[in-house]
Amino acid sequence: MKNWLASNMKSTLIIGILAFITIAGGVLGYFGLLRDSDGGFTLHTHSTFQPDVVVMGTELEGMYLAQKAKKEGLDVLILETKSRLGGQLIQGEMLYLDGTYDDEGTLLMQGGMKELFQAYTQGSIRTKTDFAHYFHKLIEGIPVEKNIVLEDLRVTGNKVISLAYQDGDGKKRMVKPSYLVDNSDDAALIRKLDVKPLPGLEALYGSKEREYMSGTYMMKFKGVDWDKFQTQFWKMTKIERSHTFGPESYVNSHIAYGFPPIVSAYELHNKNELNLRGLNILNQGNGEIMINALQVYGIDPSRKETIERGMQLAKEEMPFIRDHLRKHMAGFEKLELAGDRHRI
Structure with a gap:
C-alpha cells in the first residue's frame, strides 16, 4: 500500500508539473510573452495605443534610446520587420567592436555603450550568446513586436501622425506615436515615406549612379x-x-x-x-x-x-x-x- 501511494503521488506530481507548464505556457502566450530565438523574452503588445516613442528596427544604437526613454517614464514600443532581433550586432554577428580613445588611450565611450565596451575589452562579452544576453537586458520591460509588415503611414506636414502595420500573427495594428525613429539597417521606415536620401557617402567614389558603402x-x-x-x-x-x-x-x-x-x-x-x-x-x-x-x-x-x-x-x-x-x-x-x- 505504501509503495502504491508513493508511486501514485509521484505520478500525480509529474502530471501536475506538466499541467502547470502547459497552463503557464498558455497564459504567457495569451499575454504575448514569448521566448525570442536568441534568448530573452519579448512582450508583444495586443492593443492599439498612443506610445510616446516608436523605434523601428532593433539596431543597438536605437535600443539605448528606447531604454533611456523608458527610464524617463515614456511609453515606448519597438517594432521589427525581421523575424529576429538584434540587427547587425546579433543577427549580422558584427561582434568585433571598435572603440574610440583619446591620445592617452582613455576610452571615450559614455553611458550604456561604455558598459558594453568595458565588458567586451575584459573578455566577459565575446560570443553571440553573450551579446544576445546583453541586448535583452538592455530592452527588458519594453514592448517589442517582431516580424511586422509596415502597411501605411499617415503624414501631416512633416510629421507622421499614425503608423499602420500587420503583426507577426497577421493582425492589423495602428499606433499614433509622438516621436518616431527609424533604427533599421535597411531604412524600412524611410523607404515607406518615399523621401529622397540626403547626398553624402553615396557620392564618395564620384559615380553618376547611386553608390553605397561596402x-x-x-x-x-x-x-x-x-x-x-x-x-x-x-x-x-x-x-x-x-x-x-x-x-x-x-x-x-x-x-x-x-x-x-x-x-x-x-x-x-x-x-x-x-x-x-x-x-x-x-x-x-x-x-x-x-x-x-x-x-x-x-x-x-x-x-x-x-x-x-x-x-x-x-x-x-x-x-x-x-x-x-x-x-x-x-x-x-x-x-x-x-x-x-x-x-x-
Whole structure:
C-alpha cells in the first residue's frame, strides 16, 4: 500500500508539473510573452495605443534610446520587420567592436555603450550568446513586436501622425506615436515615406549612379590555437613583428588587429566586388574566431537580392582566405570554416 501511494503521488506530481507548464505556457502566450530565438523574452503588445516613442528596427544604437526613454517614464514600443532581433550586432554577428580613445588611450565611450565596451575589452562579452544576453537586458520591460509588415503611414506636414502595420500573427495594428525613429539597417521606415536620401557617402567614389558603402562579410573560423598565436607574436622582437605583421598590429588574449603585410600578400579571386582590408580578429574561445575584414561592394541594404549576391561572392572567397591564413599565421595551421554562419 505504501509503495502504491508513493508511486501514485509521484505520478500525480509529474502530471501536475506538466499541467502547470502547459497552463503557464498558455497564459504567457495569451499575454504575448514569448521566448525570442536568441534568448530573452519579448512582450508583444495586443492593443492599439498612443506610445510616446516608436523605434523601428532593433539596431543597438536605437535600443539605448528606447531604454533611456523608458527610464524617463515614456511609453515606448519597438517594432521589427525581421523575424529576429538584434540587427547587425546579433543577427549580422558584427561582434568585433571598435572603440574610440583619446591620445592617452582613455576610452571615450559614455553611458550604456561604455558598459558594453568595458565588458567586451575584459573578455566577459565575446560570443553571440553573450551579446544576445546583453541586448535583452538592455530592452527588458519594453514592448517589442517582431516580424511586422509596415502597411501605411499617415503624414501631416512633416510629421507622421499614425503608423499602420500587420503583426507577426497577421493582425492589423495602428499606433499614433509622438516621436518616431527609424533604427533599421535597411531604412524600412524611410523607404515607406518615399523621401529622397540626403547626398553624402553615396557620392564618395564620384559615380553618376547611386553608390553605397561596402558591406562587411563576417568570417567565422574554428581550429585556431590562440595561445600559440599570441605567444609567437610576442616572442618576436619589435623589428621582427613590424616587418612580419606591420608596426600597428597587436594581439592580446581577446582580440587581434592589423597584419597589413599578410593582407597585401593575398590575391583576391574577385577584385572588382571584394576587398580584404586589415584583419580585426575576435577570439571567441574554444578555437573559434570571428574576423571583420572582407568588404563586399554593390550592396544596397534595401534590396535583398544584392545582399544575397554579395554573400555568395564572399562565401566563394572564404576557402582561399582560409588557406592563406593557414600559411602565414602561427596558430592558424588547422584553420577551418565554421559552418554557414556568416552574415553581411
